[in-house]
Amino acid sequence: MTRQLTGHSYYFDLGGLKVRFTFDSPTQGSFVVEHGAGLAPDGHAETVTLNLREIREGVYLNSWTEASGATVTHLEDFENGTLYSNVTVDGKLHHFTGTIKEA
Numbered sequence: 001m002t003r004q005l006t007g008h009s010y011y012f013d014l015g016g017l018k019v020r021f022t023f024d025s026p027t028q029g030s031f032v033v034e035h036g037a038g039l040a041p042d043g044h045a046e047t048v049t050l051n052l053r054e055i056r057e058g059v060y061l062n063s064w065t066e067a068s069g070a071t072v073t074h075l076e077d078f079e080n081g082t083l084y085s086n087v088t089v090d091g092k093l094h095h096f097t098g099t100i101k102e103a
Contacts, residue, residue, distance in 0.1 A: 073085070082100065
């Protein structure tokens with residue numbers, strides 16, 4: 001199932017935090033922060049190494065570490081269009097729930 005994500009882009013809308021994310025390969029993703037909600041500058045773009053695991057059909061556990069040291073862990077439910085996210089920035093943990101839409 002991971003191969004079906006490769007080459008596809010999605011909008012992750014977590015309320016104030018909005019990101020366009022592309023699955024470049026099963027082990028690499030790239031993103032652009034459209035609205036950083038004070039956690040990242042608007043327009044910030046980065047390519048990251050993914051730890052992507054399929055939990056069941058259409059549901060993935062996805063995590064990565066950014067160049068700044070921020071860590072991100074997502075439960076991505078593509079079947080229901082739901083995203084649960086934990087982001088650690090400067091030692092502070094932020095919890096988000098939002099939506100996934102294909103770009």
